[in-house]
Amino acid sequence: MFDLDPSSLSRLQFGMTALYHFLFVPLTLGLSFLLAIMESVYVMTGRAIWRDMTKFWGKLFGINFAMGVATGITMEFQFGTNWAYYSHYVGDIFGAPLAIEGLMAFFLESSFVGLFFFGWDRLSKLGHLTVTWLVAIGSNLSALWILIANGWMQNPVGAVFNPDTMRMELTSFWELMFNPVAQSKFVHTVSAGYVTGSIFVLSVSAYYLLKGRHAAFAKRSMIVASAFGLASALSVVVLGDESGYAVSEHQKMKLAAIEAMWETEEAPAGFTLFAIPDTKNRVNHAEVKVPWALGLIATRSTDTVLPGIDDLVLRAERRIRNGLVAYDALERLRANRADAEARATLTAHAADLGHALLLKRYLADPRKADDATIAKAARDTVPGVGPLFWCFRIMVALGFFFIGLFLVAFALSCRRDFSHPLFLRVCLWSLPLPWVAAELGWFVAEYGRQPWSIDGVLPTFLASSSVSVAQVLFTLTGFVLFYSSLAVVDVVLMRTYIRLGPAEALRPSSAAPAHQPAE
Amino acid sequence: MHHLVDYEILRLIWWLFLGVLLIGFAIMDGFDLGVAALLPLVARTDVERRVAINSIGPVWDGNQVWLILGAGAIFAAWPAIYAAAFSGFYIALFLVLATLILRPVGFEFRNKIADPRWRSFWDWALFAGGLVPSLVFGVAFGNLLQGVPFRIDGDLRVAYEGSGLFELLNPFGLLAGLLSLAMLTTHGAVYLSLKTEGAVRDRARGFIRVGAPVSVALFALAGVWVFYGVPGYALTTAAVMDGPSNPLFKEAVRQPGAWMANYAAHPWMMAAPALGLVGPLLVWGLSATGRAGLAFIASGLGIAGVVGTAGVSMFPFLMPSSVAPSASLTVWDASSSHVTLFVMLVATLIFLPIVLAYTGFIFRTLRGTVSPADVQRHSNSLY
Structure with missing residues (x-):
């Protein structure tokens, strides 16, 4: 799947560091709101146990937050280090939400997180509560701007190609900000974060109840987590970001690939529950379908046709041919900047310029492409159907499992009944599942975006820096070793503090654990 | 909307903002880096290390x-x-x-386990997290002043022709790196003398007596070196200040003395290097007479002077190319579009004052010093 060239290696490195970063982000998103809710109860009721809950979950939040911050630094720098042509080509648009994220959100979150940990004695009750809410709001706003940037990669609105600067330039900041793909991604992603935070609290609390420790603390935590988790789990599925897939051509391709829908079906299309996609012969084996479901989910209507993969490949072929007209005009314009006819032709066909660039995988000059090469490039627009089909289904199944789990947890919480060992064990062992779902979700979104770095605008293989294979191998190896060791340290610390429990961890001046405490 | 401000004005504003952000980083994160790099020097016992770390812990x-x-x-x-x-x-x-990543986890993880080997490991990690960035950022500036070996093709794809890291470590680059390290550690020491008590504060004061004069000397040496030995770059075609951002539309050459041209044309720009020299000298004097708060302000001004000197010496160049001077990136041809610069200006004018306001509030809330008694009393709730 991966060749040994700087672009593929950079992709591997970016994918790895991004998935790693996202091990910490969802817990920050979810836990920050849970902390704010717990502290609100403390301020309203004045009961110390709610303050201790905020502090103890806050300690675990702190360990996770540090990892999130540390791994986040890498993400922002990598666009420049490994994707320099991407940065040149779309920095005019893509850089803005990243910078605004820093200004508006990351500053807020990071500045106040210090006061959250160190400000308990220096602020009034209400003052500290405000700080906690600001951290939660900051981290969520942060996600908003990052997803506006990511949404634009999936659906590049509000921008146009400028032949004088050889790059895409912003035409409408509002379109960028209110990109429907970005909006649905934001709701979906933060909800998934809330689910992660809730399951984390649920399962650690279940661990205490199973061990018969800290019952009052664990029960209250469970009540908060089950209520917040149920609302979030419903939101994550109902507002799944599939709704955004119908808006653009390549999003349609991603959708068709996720559904392994080779041929266009009559509206409303059915949802394939199970199948073994056969990429070579472009058919599915052992298919089980639910009629109508896909059409309803994806288009929110009964009469909008969803195109299949084969039709979308034909459309891509037409766009490549159209893009070649734009490419030819661009070459003429570069030879003579005053050529008004070439400029007009380019403007008329600029929307498909990116498709002509797909041919650069095979030819230095796309204009020399024959029909066979064009057809091959058009087929390149189909992402890997098998992995997308299955990853998506596992993610959705997990989503429904979370709803079920929180329904039971919520019902039991309402009856203040926390005595079912089986339920507690299910909670405990569900701990890794939200992370599995979140990572699969990102895999579907980004692997499904291939072969594009920016949908329809810039192919991934053109987007990387002019760095050597040796350089990228060096940093890739470095990140793998470095991140693996950090992961071990993080898990050890989390386990140590969870086992230590709230009473011990919150004693103001006990010595910190000498090493891992005995069981 | 974006036509409210001319393109060339926006480019100038964003050149200034670039300076403001770099200076903001060097002043605000600079003392964190400095404190971390000074850890082995100013703090020897675990309690002392915790005093130093907790002085920057919340910020x-x-x-x-x-x-x-x-x-x-x-x-x-x-x-x-x-x-x-x-x-x-x-x-x-x-x-x-890699070293910056060690910082957040180092702060957060160090105090979580009492084992001395664990703590010592994170002390060294934090030290590296302070030392390496301080040094490398300076080295990068030193290389920008000399020009960097890159070319740009017709697609505006950048190809770097250098051999990598070791080429950056040339004599002038290293000098700039040492200058940056000296300034940031001195800045960190000033912060420690302001925010800590006991042995850490005393050793920090001791360090300033060395760090401040060394900063002045290194900065002066760099200035002399640029004057006699580092050729600058100059445009040979008239600058099109509101043209499209395409670095290939102009021509430029490498020219000895070009980095001094701006000072000859606009003598008021000498204020930047003057500030870079006077700042550390004031730090030296103010710190010796026990006025740590004023010393911190002087230290910030000195840093602003040094960063500003690099900026005005090179203007309008931002990143000159040593192998293809005409491909150099300048203020007039390396910026975003008119629309984007305008949108970003509006966002900055709205949010930067808010950021500065709550940063001020947070530092006021956290006013006071960290003492050995404090960190012992709160061995679990502080870092």
Whole structure:
């Protein structure tokens, strides 16, 4: 799947560091709101146990937050280090939400997180509560701007190609900000974060109840987590970001690939529950379908046709041919900047310029492409159907499992009944599942975006820096070793503090654990 | 809307903002870096180390955003610089990233386990997290002043021709790195003398007596070196200040003495190097007479002077190319579009004052010093 060239290696490195970063982000998103809710109860009721809950979950939040911050630094720098042509080509648009994220959100979150940990004695009750809410709001706003940037990669609105600067330039900041793909991604992603935070609290609390420790603390935590988790789990599925897939051509391709829908079906299309996609012969084996479901989910209507993969490949072929007209005009314009006819032709066909660039995988000059090469490039627009089909289904199944789990947890919480060992064990062992779902979700979104770095605008293989294979191998190896060791340290610390429990961890001046405490 | 402000004015404003952000980073995150790099020097016991670490404990995270924002703003306003510099300094930046990553986890994890080997490991990690970035950022500036070996093809793809990290470590680059390290550690020491008590404060004061004069000497040496030995760059075609951002539309040459041209044409620009010299001298004097608060302000001004000197010496160049001077990136041809610069200006004018306001509030809330007794009393709730 991966060749040994700087672009593929950079992709591997970016994918790895991004998935790693996202091990910490969802817990920050979810836990920050849970902390704010717990502290609100403390301020309203004045009961110390709610303050201790905020502090103890806050300690675990702190360990996770540090990892999130540390791994986040890498993400922002990598666009420049490994994707320099991407940065040149779309920095005019893509850089803005990243910078605004820093200004508006990351500053807020990071500045106040210090006061959250160190400000308990220096602020009034209400003052500290405000700080906690600001951290939660900051981290969520942060996600908003990052997803506006990511949404634009999936659906590049509000921008146009400028032949004088050889790059895409912003035409409408509002379109960028209110990109429907970005909006649905934001709701979906933060909800998934809330689910992660809730399951984390649920399962650690279940661990205490199973061990018969800290019952009052664990029960209250469970009540908060089950209520917040149920609302979030419903939101994550109902507002799944599939709704955004119908808006653009390549999003349609991603959708068709996720559904392994080779041929266009009559509206409303059915949802394939199970199948073994056969990429070579472009058919599915052992298919089980639910009629109508896909059409309803994806288009929110009964009469909008969803195109299949084969039709979308034909459309891509037409766009490549159209893009070649734009490419030819661009070459003429570069030879003579005053050529008004070439400029007009380019403007008329600029929307498909990116498709002509797909041919650069095979030819230095796309204009020399024959029909066979064009057809091959058009087929390149189909992402890997098998992995997308299955990853998506596992993610959705997990989503429904979370709803079920929180329904039971919520019902039991309402009856203040926390005595079912089986339920507690299910909670405990569900701990890794939200992370599995979140990572699969990102895999579907980004692997499904291939072969594009920016949908329809810039192919991934053109987007990387002019760095050597040796350089990228060096940093890739470095990140793998470095991140693996950090992961071990993080898990050890989390386990140590969870086992230590709230009473011990919150004693103001006990010595910190000498090493891992005995069981 | 964006026509409210002319393109060339926006480019000038964003050149200024670039300076403001770099200075903001150097002042705010600079003392965190300095304190971390000074750890083995000013703090010997575990309690002393915790005093030093807790003096920056509640604020380092917010301060670090100046770096994130700086990178984000370069991406948004100067995408060509972001692309060329970050990919060109590939391995150097990896070193910075690797050591910067150690910082957040070092602060957070160090105190979580009492084992002395564990703590000593994180002390060294924090030390590296302070030392390496301080040094590398200076080295990067030193190389920008000399020009960087890159070319740009017709697609505006940057190809870096250097051999990598070791080429950056040339004599002038190293001098700039040492200057940066001296200034940031002195800045960190001033912060420690302001915010700690006991042995840490005393050793920090002792360090300032060395660090401040060394900063002045290194800065003066760099100035003399630029005057006699570092050729600058100059445009040979008239600058089109509101033209499209395409660095290939102009011509430039490498020219001895060109980095002094701006001072000859605009003598008021001498204020920047003057500030860079006077700042550390004031730090020296103010700290010796026990006025740590004023010394911190003087230290900030000195840093602003040094960063500003690099900026005005090179203007309008941002990243000159040593192998193809005409491909150099300048204020007039490496920026974002008119629309983007305008949008970013509006966003900055709205949010930067808010950021400064709550940063001020947070520092006021956290006023006072950290003493050995404090960290012992709160051995579990502090870092």
